[in-house]
Amino acid sequence: MNIQENISLKSFNTFGIDKKAKFFVEVVSENEVREAITFANKKNVPLFILGGGSNILLTKDLEALVIKIEIIGIKVLEENEDQVFVEVGAGENWHSFVIQCIKNDWAGAENLSLIPGTVGASPMQNIGAYGVEIKDIFKSLQAIHRDTLQMKVFNAEECGFGYRESVFKNELKDQYVITKVVFALKKKPEFQIEYGAIKTTLEEMGIKTPSIASISQAVIHIRQSKLPDPKVIGNAGSFFKNPTVPFDFFQKLKNTYPEIPSFSNEQGVKIPAAWLIEQTGWKGKTFDKIGVHKNQPLVLVNYGGGDGYEIQVLSEKIQQSVLQKFGILLHPEVNFL
Ligand SMILES: Cc1cc2nc3c(=O)[nH]c(=O)nc-3n(C[C@H](O)[C@H](O)[C@H](O)COP(=O)(O)OP(=O)(O)OC[C@H]3O[C@@H](n4cnc5c(N)ncnc54)[C@H](O)[C@@H]3O)c2cc1C
Structure with missing residues (x-):
């Protein structure tokens, strides 16, 4: 285990912000996680x-030990006629895992193609896209408690998954290091193609009978056409969560803004944050090296050399505008440090 000092984190965050870590270490096993925690203590x-x-x-240099999770491995634990249970190291790249699922004919992860990041972070905010969330294919995870160094297994219920939420962002925030995740993938696919532009993209691709591979390709195509590639322009995807408001509140908004887009759910009515931001005039606004993306106002960007704190200030101004115009407080999806 090689603990380094005063390391720039620029190449370790997709915003490309140049801040430093006091200590930095890459860990490849659970034992190394424990060793690293002991060092920090x-x-x-x-x-x-x-x-x-x-x-x-x-937003600042980290006077901390940054532990970069590099625990890898994809292992079939068990299978039956309908399902296969696959254990995946937390450091595996999420999209590479999705591609492995497709190659093996394991269904369920295809709509989540091309989401950046690692498998270990996927339960943190219950990653989701195109009508699917990881909770739909999640079986359990293993995590090390940061104080006791004991391993605990969490089932789906214990993870408290919600929309871009889990217990690890709330009650158990900063308490566990996730080392492995077990997924329950399906042998008989149940295609989810109603959401977003998947259906029309499949049609444009000339696909009449969808497969998990073609759905993955359609999702990749849509994402590449809509979202800026962090390798080209620094960003962290959707900066804010889409807010859900009570039905009666929504009805009043609808009277003032009849064109407001919305999706009903059990909690109320979900409104696309991108629409709210666009209506307040922020879309495409650039401030020196940072700004709001010109096509996707939900994405804040670093054009190169931008400062994380300035992006935070910009995000607060956007929150303020949306609150003033619509009475809705946007909550960031991105984790501020
Ligand atoms: C272009 C783009 C598009 C995106 N699209 C989507 C999308 O469609 N849907 C979606 O849900 N998200 C999306 N995201 C957000 C992001 O990809 C996910 O949140 C992803 O899961 C983050 O993974 P990561 O490994 O990069 O986590 P990091 O950014 O490294 O960490 C995120 C948080 O998780 C914690 N964490 C990470 N690993 C562990 C671990 N092993 N144990 C404990 N805590 C851990 C960190 O401490 C931090 O608090 C997008 C991001 C980008 C840049």
Whole structure:
């Protein structure tokens, strides 16, 4: 285990923010996780657990030990006629895992193609796209408690999954290091193609009978045409969550803004945050090296050399505008550091 000092995190976050870590280590096993935590305790510095850095905003240098999770491995634990249970190391790249699923004819992850980041971070905010969330294919995870160093297995219920939420962002925040995740994938696919442009994209691709491979290709195509590639323009995907408001509140909004897009759910009415931001005039606004993406206003961007704190200030101004115009407080999806 090689603990380095004063390392730039620029290449370890998709925003491309150039902030430093006091200590930095890559860990490849559960034992190394424990060793790294012990080191941080001895040095009396806090910990930060890093995956692919695609859902963080670095606003300052981290006076901490950054533990980058590199635990790899994909192993079939058990299978039956309908399902296959696959254990995946937390450091595996999410999209590479999805591709492995497709190659093996394991269904369920295809709609989640091309989401950046690691498998270990996927339960943190119950990643989701195109009508599917990881909770739909999740069986359990293993995590090490940061104080006791004991391993605990969490089932789906214990993870408290919600829309871009889990217990690890709330009650158990900063308490566990996720080391492995077990997925329950299906042998008989149940295609989800109603959401977004999947159906029309499949038609444009000339596909009459969908397969998990063609759905994955359609999702990749849609994502590449809609979202900026972090390798080209620094970003962390959707900066804010889509807010859900009560039905009666929505009805009043609808009277004022009849064109407001919406999706009803059990909790109320979900409104696309991108629409709210666009209506407040922020779409495409650029401020020196940072800004709001010109096509996708939900994505804040670093054009190169931008500062994380300035992106935070910009996000607060957007929140303020949306609150003033619509009475809705947007909550960030990105984790601020
Ligand atoms: C272009 C783009 C598109 C995106 N699209 C989507 C999308 O469609 N849907 C979606 O849900 N998200 C999306 N995201 C957000 C991001 O990809 C996910 O949140 C992803 O799961 C983050 O993984 P990561 O490994 O990069 O996590 P990081 O950014 O490294 O970490 C995120 C949080 O998880 C914690 N963490 C990471 N690994 C562990 C671990 N092993 N144990 C404990 N804590 C850990 C970190 O401490 C941090 O708090 C997108 C991001 C980008 C840049």
